[in-house]
Amino acid sequence: MCLAVPAQVKSCDGNNAVVDLHGNRVRVSTVLVPEVKEGDWVLVHAGFAIQQLSAEDLKETWAVLDDLEKKGGGL
Amino acid sequence: MTQRLADSHAAIERLLDAAKALPKPAAFMEICGTHTVAAFRCGLHSLMPANVKLVSGPGCPVCVTSQGDIDMLIELAQRPGVTLCTYGDMLRVTGAKGSLEEARSGGADVRVIYCSLDAVKLAAAEPKRNVVFAAVGFETTTPATAVAVLEAERLGLTNFTALVSHKRILPAMRALLDSKQVNVDGFMCPGHVSAITGYATFATIVRRYKLPCVVAGFEDVQIAAALAKLVELARDRKASLENLYPQVVSRWGNRRAQNLMRRVFRPVDARWRGLGMIPDSGLAFRSRFSRFDAQSRYKITPIDSPEPPGCRCGDVITARCTPAECKLFAIACTPVRPIGPCMVSSEGTCQAWFKYKRQGKSIAASEDAVATPSQEARL
Numbered sequence: 001m002c003l004a005v006p007a008q009v010k011s012c013d014g015n016n017a018v019v020d021l022h023g024n025r026v027r028v029s030t031v032l033v034p035e036v037k038e039g040d041w042v043l044v045h046a047g048f049a050i051q052q053l054s055a056e057d058l059k060e061t062w063a064v065l066d067d068l069e070k071k072g073g074g075l
Numbered sequence: 076m077t078q079r080l081a082d083s084h085a086a087i088e089r090l091l092d093a094a095k096a097l098p099k100p101a102a103f104m105e106i107c108g109t110h111t112v113a114a115f116r117c118g119l120h121s122l123m124p125a126n127v128k129l130v131s132g133p134g135c136p137v138c139v140t141s142q143g144d145i146d147m148l149i150e151l152a153q154r155p156g157v158t159l160c161t162y163g164d165m166l167r168v169t170g171a172k173g174s175l176e177e178a179r180s181g182g183a184d185v186r187v188i189y190c191s192l193d194a195v196k197l198a199a200a201e202p203k204r205n206v207v208f209a210a211v212g213f214e215t216t217t218p219a220t221a222v223a224v225l226e227a228e229r230l231g232l233t234n235f236t237a238l239v240s241h242k243r244i245l246p247a248m249r250a251l252l253d254s255k256q257v258n259v260d261g262f263m264c265p266g267h268v269s270a271i272t273g274y275a276t277f278a279t280i281v282r283r284y285k286l287p288c289v290v291a292g293f294e295d296v297q298i299a300a301a302l303a304k305l306v307e308l309a310r311d312r313k314a315s316l317e318n319l320y321p322q323v324v325s326r327w328g329n330r331r332a333q334n335l336m337r338r339v340f341r342p343v344d345a346r347w348r349g350l351g352m353i354p355d356s357g358l359a360f361r362s363r364f365s366r367f368d369a370q371s372r373y374k375i376t377p378i379d380s381p382e383p384p385g386c387r388c389g390d391v392i393t394a395r396c397t398p399a400e401c402k403l404f405a406i407a408c409t410p411v412r413p414i415g416p417c418m419v420s421s422e423g424t425c426q427a428w429f430k431y432k433r434q435g436k437s438i439a440a441s442e443d444a445v446a447t448p449s450q451e452a453r454l
Binding site: 001002003004028029031032033034043045046047048050051053054 | 107108109135136137162164189190191192193211212213215216218219222265266267268270271293322323329331332335420422
């Protein structure tokens, strides 16, 4: 249940943001990380951005997810 | 990719190296269902030396929810006029009167939501329905409930309530250690709970119980590195707190999320499957928000329900037995026909064992069990 995935903020609107979640545009709440702005990376859990991330940490995460996808593994 | 493989390889080498010098076999506990599944999925268990074990603790919110709370939820879903909103994880958990999924097929209005705010939106859009949100989860998920309640307050909604079964991980770790029924040599601490609470939360385990705690991420490399670190600390007889997920976890966590939780909830004693009543391990509404409490609104009291006969989920989540030691495992209890919550939840220890570590146990019998529903359908 504590699964969370990284996503990039595409646009902010008050307490909400549209994020790019591996190609999908998803609307999430930014109440818990009000300082985020367009271009930032966040960790998304159950429709909420729960933490801001630094961009360089993420390449590795997506490499793993891509790898799983290629192998047909579910997430 | 190559770099990642090299890192994983290095982590496993470190693990094997440190394990050679362990004074005695060591068992470490992960207390996050997402870790349980990730460790199995990446094959970590098969790479571990014989003297190192990684056992699962009470880290799956669905699995630790007491049978009484589950029965309460299902009873509430069956009330006329009630729309029950739940995260998908809870849908198939069985209570005395079936599961939420069964209640839904019997006519109850049960809806699966991804985000707590979806329940608030539903309440606003359908004022004639009494929307109840099944609020389960650890500290990672609790802030989402707090935000939903504050949003319902802002909108002045009177048809939104939450049945709160949120749990706090630290009191459960303490209760587990105080029970002295479980011997572990250290903890792999939950990365996303720590993102909210901060890793400093676990300092008390290091201080009081002299056990190492390592905060871990969820990728194969991160889990392997955390386990290697735990083995090294055990080898050196060093109890310390290490954060191996610094890209997400800070010392003090997400203060804003903590403040929102504190504003809406206060700690209360809570009943856990397998652990019983644990002081301050649950959350209840502060009096200012009591009108959002489904339990008082619908005058429903937790029932002291027995666990399903033969089910050892309570022992499994406290590492007192392995799934394979449960007589029901993979025979009567399978992911298709789960009996206990650890087999229901995709993050449950039993389901992870069923998928990844069945090791030939009763394959034929389990296939029979899987075949049963279609046989029934033919009849």
